Amino acid sequence: QVQLQQWGAGLLKPSETLSLTCAVYGGSFSGYYWSWIRQPPGKGLEWIGEINHSGSTNYNPSLKSRVTISVDTSKNQFSLKLSSVTAADTAVYYCARSAPCIVVVPAASCWFDPWGQGTLVTVSS
């Protein structure tokens, strides 16, 4: 059973760079997309971006200028960097896996499973 375990600094000052890593245990790293998703306190989920095993990325347009997601296939890990953080970036950050979408006529099916345990990142001066 695949498990995702994530870690990273939990307290940052404004203008610093957020850095988180997610390790994949118990399953294949290739053939999937690996995402970062965040949730500000008391608010909903926001997708940040994704990477596949070959390093191809997609980013949320609203965060694209500040986000870098990278992959280390030798360690089955992927990482998130978010630059120039502000208080608005305070959130619980999750990593999650998705498979390529499956076409089940008349639509395609895609989903996130599993998720990491989440890391609270607080930005405060």
Add this chain to the structure above:
Amino acid sequence: SSELTQDPAVSVALGQTVRITCQGDSLRSYYASWYQQKPGQAPVLVIYGKNNRPSGIPDRFSGSSSGNTASLTITGAQAEDEADYYCNSRDSSGNVWVFGGGTKLTVL
């Protein structure tokens, strides 16, 4: 549009049936996936695809879709079903994921 719209809150009497809906243009091309989130926990996938449940999810959870609207139905709601529920899909470009704003389900 790349947005998914959910009602902020829904309530249901214990043992009754409740439907949570999600609307968005992307749902014409992609089935919604649905996640249950309890306080302090990571989201858990409850429905994906046309109407599929991961292992361990009770069969009282089901999904359906029509046009630009997806629905999550809980038949015989239990106290432990009280949680936030989020829908999700790729957007119409296929390169970006979108989430609904979430629905807080209260079981009375």
